Amino acid sequence: MIRIKTDEQIALMAESGKVTGRILSELADLIRPGMTTQDIDNYVEEQIRKEGMIPTFKGYNGFPASACISVNEVLVHGIPSGSHPLKEGDIVSVDIGATHKGWVSDAARTYAVGEISAEAKRLIKVCRQSFFEGLEKCRAGNRLTDIGASIQTYVEKNGFSVVLDYVGHGVGSKMHEDPQVRNYGEAGKGPILRKGMALAIEPMINEGVADVVTDKEDGWTVRTRDGKLAAHYENTVIITDGDPYVITLDERDR
Helix, strand or coil: CECCCCHHHHHHHHHHHHHHHHHHHHHHHHCCCCCCHHHHHHHHHHHHHHCCCEECCCCHHHCCCCEEEEECCEEECCCCCCCCCCCCCCEEEEEEEEEECCEEEEEEEEEECCCCCHHHHHHHHHHHHHHHHHHCCCCCCCEHHHHHHHHHHHHHHCCCEECCCCCEEECCCCCCEEEEECCCCCCCCCCECCCCCEEEECCEEECCCCCEEECCCCCCCEEECCCCCEEECEEEEECCCCCCEECCCCHHHC
16 A cells, blocks of 8 residues: 655655765765775764664664665675775665654665776766656656656666666655555556655666576675676655655755
8 A cells, every 4th residue: 555645754754864865975975995884884874873863774674784785796785794895996885764753764876986987987877867767757647657667768778777676665654665666667557646655766777687686695685697787876755746855865966
């Protein structure tokens, strides 16, 4: 069931989203060669708790950290570690959530570590822009699949692959609610978008093939099957009577 949020609930989500967006914006200046993914996770948790909020991911279905941090060929759900420093030329995706008075925001970015290749820059840019292509469809009266169709068209036009195994989702008092928000598919299908819907829209795209595999060792880490790079970009979006309200987009990231 798709839950329509009240103005009061949206206001609480927006407070959470402001913190989530700020942290992700700050990471763009903090991430550098020599840092570990555990350093990033420590910063994320410290900043969320400093605001009196709860790191949504920590303990979620047993996940051990406050952020999913995914390097290079890791698409999503990377577990932070202190034993593998980031290197010049890496790319790293950071996915975080904050819970404020029971209401959740969820967002992700992919960052360059130092100077990266031209193709890696293009992958990150296309992933980010594909979100905004989908965002254009986030208007009351449109259909849910209009979002994913727009994302897929843009990504594939630019020569990259949309991951089919993982999707966006509704968000609210829980991190994962109905509906699933696919990053692919045929437009004009599914539920009609209505004011008060809250959606975590998150394009996940690969440099090579769309196929991914999950590490058997930890049961979390999702990698591209061909070992090529992956990128992830996400925001929490509220459907309104007019323009969509992106609650996790910091001013510095617009």
